[in-house]
Amino acid sequence: MVVIDGAGGYVPLYRIDRSDVADQHGGRGRGESAVPARDENHVTMASEAVSTALGRSTTAAEDVAAVFTASISDQFAEHGIAAQLAYRAGTSTDVRTGDFQASGRAAADALATAREYVRATDEPAVVAAVDVMPVESGGDDESTMGTGAGALVLRPDSDTPVATLESVGQATTGFLERHREHGESATAGDARFERRHGVAPAASTAFDRADAGGELEYGVASAPGFRLARTALEPIDAERVSTFNQVGYAGTATLLLDLCHAIESADPGATIGAVAYGQGGADAFVVSVDDAADDLDGLTVAEQLEAKEYVSYAKHLEYRERYDYEGVPNA
Amino acid sequence: MSGPRYHRTREQDQRLVAFECQSCGYVSFPDEKQTCKRCGDAPATFEEVQLAERGEIKTFVVQEYLPDDIEVPQPLAIVDLPQADGSGESARVYGLLTETELDELSVGTEVEARFRELFDDGERPINSFKFSVPREVKR
Numbered sequence: 044m045v046v047i048d049g050a051g052g053y054v055p056l057y058r059i060d061r062s063d064v065a066d067q068h069g070g071r072g073r074g075e076s077a078v079p080a081r082d083e084n085h086v087t088m089a090s091e092a093v094s095t096a097l098g099r100s101t102t103a104a105e106d107v108a109a110v111f112t113a114s115i116s117d118q119f120a121e122h123g124i125a126a127q128l129a130y131r132a133g134t135s136t137d138v139r140t141g142d143f144q145a146s147g148r149a150a151a152d153a154l155a156t157a158r159e160y161v162r163a164t165d166e167p168a169v170v171a172a173v174d175v176m177p178v179e180s181g182g183d184d185e186s187t188m189g190t191g192a193g194a195l196v197l198r199p200d201s202d203t204p205v206a207t208l209e210s211v212g213q214a215t216t217g218f219l220e221r222h223r224e225h226g227e228s229a230t231a232g233d234a235r236f237e238r239r240h241g242v243a244p245a246a247s248t249a250f251d252r253a254d255a256g257g258e259l260e261y262g263v264a265s266a267p268g269f270r271l272a273r274t275a276l277e278p279i280d281a282e283r284v285s286t287f288n289q290v291g292y293a294g295t296a297t298l299l300l301d302l303c304h305a306i307e308s309a310d311p312g313a314t315i316g317a318v319a320y321g322q323g324g325a326d327a328f329v330v331s332v333d334d335a336a337d338d339l340d341g342l343t344v345a346e347q348l349e350a351k352e353y354v355s356y357a358k359h360l361e362y363r364e365r366y367d368y369e370g371v372p373n374a
Numbered sequence: 375m376s377g378p379r380y381h382r383t384r385e386q387d388q389r390l391v392a393f394e395c396q397s398c399g400y401v402s403f404p405d406e407k408q409t410c411k412r413c414g415d416a417p418a419t420f421e422e423v424q425l426a427e428r429g430e431i432k433t434f435v436v437q438e439y440l441p442d443d444i445e446v447p448q449p450l451a452i453v454d455l456p457q458a459d460g461s462g463e464s465a466r467v468y469g470l471l472t473e474t475e476l477d478e479l480s481v482g483t484e485v486e487a488r489f490r491e492l493f494d495d496g497e498r499p500i501n502s503f504k505f506s507v508p509r510e511v512k513r
Contacts, residue, residue: 056473080490082472084491086499086501087488087490087501090489130388131388131389342509347509350510
């Protein structure tokens with residue numbers, strides 16, 4: 044068995060009202076999307092989520108044996124996030140780290156790997172995902188690309204887990220439609236084709252293999268669009284928990300952010316089916332919520348969705364650009 | 375060779391580690407000095423202490439004229455950060471404010487440390503601590 048001993052989500056303070064994007068380029072805009080502050084990056088946002096997750100956990104940072112991270116928007120080809128998070132959190136230097144990327148499934152890959160690591164070693168692991176999705180002014184997905192982070196602390200057991208990771212199933216179909224080059228907005232392809240031939244068979248098979256057993260009460264889906272996510276949840280008859288209308292698609296981080304939101308929102312004893320669809324297939328997780336989820340330290344995802352400030356259309360573009368102040372070198 | 379400053383002060387910049395003088399209890403941050411600034415003990419013996427991530431503004435100034443890429447007005451505060459275990463004295467810390475409106479600031483305002491990008495080294499971000507009013511204040 045593997046339990047979730049701590050869970051934390053991070054949503055930046057700033058939002059762009061999607062109607063402000065529509066005012067610039069036409070079309071409709073409902074809801075809002077999260078915008079990173081000018082001084083936020085992948086490491087700082089993931090650190091916020093990891094700090095919250097560890098703060099809610101019985102696991103001391105120095106006892107964490109592995110840190111796995113996922114991102115599909117980190118601008119660096121060589122730099123990495125996991126080792127930086129591990130140092131910032133205060134883990135031992137013999138911690139195992141891994142960076143997952145290149146598919147919307149990356150967070151699911153990191154979570155499944157962390158689960159296997161905990162089962163194999165009986166030691167705790169941290170898994171985190173973070174994304175700042177790039178946007179192009181006037182691009183089709185400009186209004187719905189968001190940003191956020193999520194983190195979980197996994198252990199072989201705990202006296203006060205927030206949830207239990209009951210089972211995992213995957214379907215690696217090799218299906219590819221949506222794709223994106225570094226720093227560019229995505230080429231979405233034919234959405235109907237992707238829903239019918241990409242999402243539906245992969246999500247359905249992944250849930251079958253997760254062997255959900257009884258009915259799942261809540262569903263969480265990570266996919267690059269509201270309708271794709273809805274299709275991914277069709278195999279289970281569950282109430283959807285989603286930050287999409289407040290955060291947008293936070294890349295692969297959506298899985299852990301929304302899963303954290305669901306754990307915080309559901310009553311103890313509830314069951315959650317979480318599915319991540321991305322390039323190459325889908326992964327499904329079955330999670331049951333435990334008593335400790337009822338009394339968590341720190342701001343919940345729901346509270347962060349409430350604590351927000353709106354930025355103008357110009358700031359929404361500017362804040363996603365790289366910070367460009369070199370300070371005083373070697374001072 | 376000691377390397378660049380952001381490498382030498384990684385523990386302070388990323389983990390809020392400060393240094394307590396074993397003679398008088400003064401807490402130095404971010405520098406571990408040879409001579410205690412308060413009691414003059416030299417060579418001083420300092421021990422590492424962990425700072426809490428919430429403190430109180432003692433004073434602040436608002437900067438209006440800065441390089442183009444920095445948003446103004448940009449407040450800069452002196453913050454007293456207590457030790458995480460509640461023992462000893464607080465450290466007096468300089469820090470930029472982020473996500474904080476001027477009307478939210480006054481002497482005595484509670485602020486929390488936020489791990490943020492401070493500047494970049496060419497292309498690479500250098501992260502350290504800034505301060506902001508607690509997020510729950512924004513609700």
